[in-house]
Amino acid sequence: MWPLYDFVLDLPAHLTSLPEYMVLVKEYFPRSLEEAALFAAVASSWFGDMLHRMPYKGCVLVFSWATYLWEAKLDIRQRDRLHEVRRPAAISEFVSRQAYLEASAYGLDKSSLGLVKNAFMQAQMTAIIVYDLTPWMWTTVGDAMQTHLGLGPEYEITRSIAYFIAATLISTVLSLPFDLYSTFVVEKKHGFNKQTPGLFFSDLAKNLLLTVLLGGPILALFLWVIEQTGSQFYLYAWALLAAVQLLIIVIYPTFIQPMFNKFSPLPEGELRTAIEALASRLGFPLKKLYVVDGSKRSSHSNAYVFGFFKSKRIVVFDTLIEQCTTEEIVAIIGHELGHWKKNHVLRMLAAVQVQTFIIFFAFSHFISEEAMYQSFGMDTMPVLIGFTFFQYLYQPLDSLLTFASNVLSRKHEFEADEFSKKLGYGKELASSLIKLQIENKGNMNPDPYYSAYHYSHPPLVERLNAINDPDVAPKTE
Template identity: 50%
Template sequence: MDVILNYSKEIQGALLGFEIDLQAPGTPYKEFVLGFSWVVYVFEQYLSYRQYKKLQDPNPPKSLADNKEICEKYPKAQSYSIDKAKFRFFADFLGQVETTAVIMLDGLPWMWNLAGKALEFAEFDPNQYEILQSCLFAIIWSLLSFIITLPTSLWYNFVIEERHGFNKMTLRLYVKDTLITMALFCVIGLPVLSLALYIIKWGGENFFFYVWLFVFVFNFIMLTIYPTLIQPLFNKLTPLPEGELRTKIEELASRINFPLKKLYVIDGSTRSKHSNAYFYGFFKNKRIVLFDTLIESAEIEEIVAIVGHELGHWYLNHTIKVLTIAQVQIFTLFFLFSQFINNTALYHSFGFDTRPILIGFILFNYIYSPIDHVISFLMNILSRKHEFEADAYGKKLGYAEQLKSGLIKIHTKNLGNMSNDPWYSAYHFSHPPLPERLSALIKVD
C-alpha cells in the first residue's frame, strides 16, 4: 500500500503544474460541460440518423439473404428497430434538455439547498450533517429523475414492447419492481453512499485509495449476494429439471472442467419474451442460468452451443480481464477526483459557495465525461473481441453449426437489428452484428 500511495504522490507532483490553471477563478467549467454534452448529443444523433436510414433497407444483408427464417422475420425486425429508433430520438432529446436545464438553471444547488432546508426543518444544522444532507439530496434527485423519466419508461414497456409482442409485464408488476428498486436504494444505496463519504472525509489526501478499496470490497460482496438475495426479489430461479438438456450441459461442463454447482432456469417470461443465458459465481462455485424463453425457442443442441459460448468467456478469462480493467478505471477515477475535490473554481462555476463531497464528485464526473466516452468506446471494442473469441471457442468445442442456428434463433426471436450502419454499430454495440458473427463462424481455420 505504501508503494501505491508514494507513487500517487509522484503523480500528484507531476499534475501540480496544472493546479493553478485548473483552480483559477472564472474557469468556465460549466460552459465546457454544456458545450461537450451538446457536441456528443449532436454526434450521437448523427450516428442514430445513419442507423435510422439503414433500417429503411427493404432487404436483409446479402450474407443473411439465404436464410429462410431471417427473411421471414426481417420485416418485423426492421419495424421493431424503427420504432425503437424513433423512441430513442425522442428520449435522447428529452434527456439532453433535462441535462441542459439542470446545469443552466442551477438545478444542483437548488436540490442541495432543498435538502438543507429539510434538515433545518427537522432541527439539524446542515453545516454539521453533510453526509445526511447528501443522502437527502440523493433521494430528491432520484425522485425527480424517476418522475421525469416515468412517461418514457411506461411508453417503451407498454406501447413499443407491447406492440411487438415482447412485453409480458403488467402494470402491477411494474409498480412492484419500482417499489422494490426504491427500497433497495434506501437499504443498500444510501448506507453505501454514507460510508463512502465518511471514508473520503477520514482518508485525508490519500482518500482515493481507501474509497477505491471500499468500492472493491462492496462490488465483490454484491456480485456474491445479488444472485441469491436480490435477484429473487424480481425473478424466480428454479433448478433445471432432469433430462437431456441438463445431462448435455453437465457433460459439457465436465469436459472442459467448468466447476458447475447449480443449473437454473429463470422466469424471464414474466416480464419479456427476450431470451438469454449467463453464468455467475467465483472460484469453484459456478452457476449457469437459462432463460425459460431460450428453452422454449431453441433446440437442445443449440442451447448447449450457446452455453458453450458463455463458458468460453470463462475459459478465456474474459470476466476476470473486464473486472480488472474496471478496477483500474475506478481507481483512476477516484485518484483524478482527488485532484479536484478542493477546486473552489469548479464548485463556483456551478453555483456552489461550499464544497460538499458528493457535489464535487458529481461535478467532477461532468468534466470527466470526455474520458469516459473514450473508455466506453474502447470497452465496446474489447467486448466485441471477446464475443468473437467466445464464438471461436464454441466452434472449437464442435458446436459451430449449432451455435450459428442458435444465434439466428435468438436474434430472430428478439427481432434484433439485421441491417446496421457500421459507424453506429462500432460506436454503440458491445456485441458484433449477427452477419459478422456468422461470417467468423464459417471461416476455415
C-alpha cells in the same frame, strides 16, 4: 478565455496542425531526469493555474452538447439503415423478408423513443446546469433538514444521503413516462412484453427500495472514507468501491435477483444431461443448474454463468428452452463457458477497476477546487456535489472508456464463439444465433459506426463469418 475551452472550439485547426505540433514535441521533449523534473513542475503549476481559471459551466455545456450531437448523428445514421427495405445480401439466405421487416420496424420504434428520450435528457441536463438547479436542490434539502430535524450544515453526510434519495426519486419520476411507453407500447406492439402494470410498478418499488437500502449506506461509507483519508482519498475510495462491486456480484444473483424472478432446478432430461456432460468435460465446477422464468416479463431470451471459485451456477431462461433445440442451447452454454475458461469476467472486472481508479484519481484534483463549485452556483463545497460536477466534466473521457470497454467485450465474444466452435458446436451455435436474432428482432442491418460505438456484442453477420472461418477448425476435446 480558458485555453482548453479555446482548444475544443478550434479543434479542426489543431488537427490540421498536428505535423507542426509533433516537431515541437520532438524539439522540447525532456532528455534527462533534470529536464523531466522541471517539465513536470511546470506542467503541474500550469495545470493548477488552469483549474483556477477554468470556465467550468461553459466547458460542461460544450462537452455535453458535443457528445449528444455525435450520438444523435449515429442514431440518424442507424435510422437510415433501418428504413432500407431490401435485405442485406449477407443475411438474405437465412432471414426472411418478413422477419427482416419486423426487426427493422422494432428497431425504428425503439430508435424513435430513444431520440425523444435523449433530447429530453439533454434539455434536462442543460437546464440543471444553466439555472443552477443542483445548488437549489442542495439548499432545499438542507433547509428541510434544519426545519424538520434540527440538523445543520455540519451533518453533510446525512444531508448527502437525503439529497441522493430526493434526486433518485425525481430521476425515476422523470424517466417513468419513457419506461412505461417502452414497456406497454413498443415492447407490447412487437410481442415482447409480458408484464402487467401491477408487476411493472412492483418491480419499480423494489428497485427504489433496494437503491435506498443499499445505496444510502454505501454512499455514507464512501463520503466518510473521503473525509477521513485526506488528499490520497482516491486510493481508499477506489478500494472501497472495488470491494462493494465484488460484494454486489456475490449477493445479486443469490439474494437480489430472486426478488424479481423465480429460479427452479432445471428438470431431469436430455438438456440437463447434455449441459452437465459439457461441464464435466471442461472441468467446470457446476454446483447448480437453474431455469428462470424470464417469460414472466418478456419473451427475450438469455443464458449465463455466475459464481466464484468452486461454486458455479448456470442459468437458462425458459424462453431460450422454447426457442432453441437442446444442441443449440448446449452450444450457447459452450459459448458462456468459453468466457469462464478464458477469464473474460475477471478481465472485464479488472478493466472496470482501472476505469474506477482513473475517475477517483482525476477527481482528487478537483475535489477542493473552489472555482468549480462557484462556477455552478455553490457557496459551499460538499463532496457529493463536487463529484456530481466532476462527472459532468468527465463525460467525454467516460465515453471514450466506454467505447474501449465495448471493443474489449466484442473481442471476448469472438473468443467465446471460437471456443464453442472448437468444442464441436460451430454449426449449432450459428443456427442458435440466427434463431435468437430473429426471435428477439435484433438489428439486422447495423450501421458500422453505430455498432462500433454502441455494441458490446459483434453484429450477427460478423459473428457468423468468424464461426465459419475455415482457419478456425473445430475439434473435440
